[in-house]
Amino acid sequence: MKDILKPLVDIVGEKAVSNHEEDLWYYSRDPGVLEPKRPDYVVAPKTTEQVQAIVRLANEEKIPVVPMGNGMSLTGIVRPLKGGIVMDMKQMNKIVEVNDRGRYVVVEGGVSQGQLKAYLEDNYPHLRHSIPDAPPGTTIAANVALHGQGRLSMQYGFNSDMVTGLEVVLPNGEVCKIGSWCMGPYWFSKGPSLPDLSGLFLGWLGTTGVLTKVGLRLYPQKKLRDVEIFVVDRAELVEDIIYRLSHTEMTEDLTVWFQPKPLMFKGNYHITVYFTGDTEEEVEFKRKLIWNAVQSYIDSKDGGFMGIAPMKSGLLEQPQRTISVFADVPKGGGFEYSGPITLVENFPEYTAMFEEIAAKYNLLYAATIRVIAGGHAMMYGMSFAFNRADQEMMDRVKTALDEATEFALDLGGIPWKPNVSEQAMAIQRMDPSTLSLMKMVKENLDPNGIMNPGNWEVN
Amino acid sequence: MYALKHEENVCATCPSPDCLLKCQYMEFSKEDAHKEIMKVVRGEDSVVLKDCTTCYACEEYCSRGNHPYYLICERREEKGILTAPRPITNQWINMTEMQGKFMTGSVEDTVMSCCMLPELKKLGSGDIFAEIESSFVFGAEFMCPAVHTHFAKPSVIKERLPKVLERYKGLGVKKVVCMHDECYGTFTSIAPAYGMEVPFEPVYYMDYILERLKDLKERIRPLGLKVVYQRPCSNRLIPDKFPLVEKILGKIGVEVLNRTYDGENCLCCGDIVRAICGYQAADDIQKRNVDDMAASGAEYCVFNCPFCQSALSDKVSKAGLKPVHIIDLCKMAIGEKEV
């Protein structure tokens, strides 16, 4: 590989580029179980023009470029599988515009979830975005690049469905405007009523371009939020309960979770129901509809609302930190999850499979599953905790995750933020026509295969 | 195996079946009350087994030494009748399981029992508890399992309570200061009802406070407050201790105002009712209770049980009263806490 340190320094300045071993060590890994891959350079651009210049250079020299937000997706998709440049986007941290009445925001490609949340709380307290439960330093652009989900996904779909426009640096270094702002000043629509080109970038894990700006829908921030947890001990009841709860159209967010530890959670499936309102009457009205929807399960003693007073403040946090606590249970601070997306009706099979795999590989598990868009699908986070100092345990986790995904795909699910082997499983199962269209897109946009190579290798 | 002592003949000859006559959640004529309790006694089906909200009150209403509430629990379990939904029942059983995660302080002859409630450890501090603060026990291994009566699981009590008693015995303690009515009620009512020997002297925390207030007399500055009191369900197991509330409050210059849902007529906090019956019944109980408190004109609502406090604090505050635990009021009176 040609030495490109000097041209990179020329583009971004000395302080924003490195090939020092300690930096490369850090940027070669993510917190998941997959083995590190060493980059050759790390670069942190500040502007779209700098991104363009870097990508142009990389394209000329056929050097891989891996865009990276906070590196927290856990599935190894920011590891530079073929070396090259890791492009740390965090310096592109401007909130460009908030359209209050149009309820959207435009952010640069490195703006974090926490930054936007704080900015809205300070300046537009009546607006919010769909914050994921990922650490607050994770970025908005990365989240839509992997079709993330957040606090409002139950109501409005995947976080990528909430995109209202993109600025993308294509693999040839050209910059492209996607959405309504391609022909006017406003960022209100990512596609409709034009042909929707955002699909060339959303969900591609940075393999088709670098998102340098993202327009995102904002939603009303209600004054009050509350939460209840409905508990059942039979997995086959979960689908109907979700159906009833989602039918009320009163819930902000619906998640299902189960875990054997601490003991109080053992043997039960917990359905966390969030609801909001501007007044107490509104909140109470919603609470009643939610209770009424499942009262027959209370009457038959098959399900009930648990007391949550000691947990409430933690539950109402955004993002919620409890999943990170889980990582520390076996000591050594690691966890990773397999994330299939599928119909709610498959819940019993998935849970049985997951519990079986956890037992087979002797792993501690916790599963959190978010209901998407009123119940069209569920997005799983089937997590295993591990000790980072224990390679054998990490290998077990990796095998268990692959097995879980294999099962989920066989049942008709699709993988979420898939790691390389999960991508291969998906490609293997895809209809040839789909695959050939993806190939066409990839070959045309990135003929030199420089963008996050090794991922979505449809060729 | 331990068995509940309940005298059938005492019920059969009872001149006034107050257990069910006074029940606030079921309406019976005197004749029907007698009929229904006798069905329960004989192990027959009774509406009581279906509709009892587990408020504990009939333990107080029966003045003839029988244990109608414990009996209802036994019969429910025998017949497989659940009170709360199955997953909630099991959650409580799991949550209170002994897992070796208990804590003990520097245990002396007298220990303070903080159940599994961190709030009790916090309350049991300062000058009032200075002599026993460091001699404490905390955790499921020392927890009284009385809560499982709410879930009609006396078998859990029969299995766990002897272990708890054994553990105290192992510590060699002479007195246990119970920071929760449920705990004192377990050692002085449930254990004897099942023929279990208690190897120490249980001390009710309000008795302990009364003694301490004598020692701290010089420091007491009467608070001059008017309050209402939220009596917890477990106080029904130890009705002779109910008058202590007024005694303590009298000593610190706090007047307890009369209200409808007072004393024998008190209403429970509603939290367990919510789990068992759903929100309508619980909302109704809580609303009547809080409206009644507000109508009294009191400034504070005094709690004795941390569960009641957590269930009602919000509602009480919204009704314009300040929620406070009786121990915190005492701490205010001796200048340890701000009023």
Ligand SMILES: Cc1cc2nc3c(=O)[nH]c(=O)nc-3n(C[C@H](O)[C@H](O)[C@H](O)COP(=O)(O)OP(=O)(O)OC[C@H]3O[C@@H](n4cnc5c(N)ncnc54)[C@H](O)[C@@H]3O)c2cc1C
């Ligand atoms: C405790 C915990 C909880 C989580 N909960 C959630 C959750 O509730 N919802 C959820 O969606 N996720 C969740 N995640 C997963 C993950 O952290 C998030 O999806 C997060 O958005 C990833 O952001 P990141 O900046 O760390 O992405 P990175 O890992 O840095 O990048 C992810 C992918 O996006 C690409 N990419 C990054 N930036 C760009 C860009 N500017 N242009 C093009 N491609 C780019 C990368 O190449 C990579 O393929 C959770 C993770 C953890 C650790």
Ligand code: SF4
């Ligand atoms: S339980 Fe007590 S009050 Fe009820 S019938 Fe028996 S003796 Fe009478």
Ligand code: SF4
């Ligand atoms: S416990 Fe309460 S509700 Fe049940 S029978 Fe006794 S008094 Fe009635």
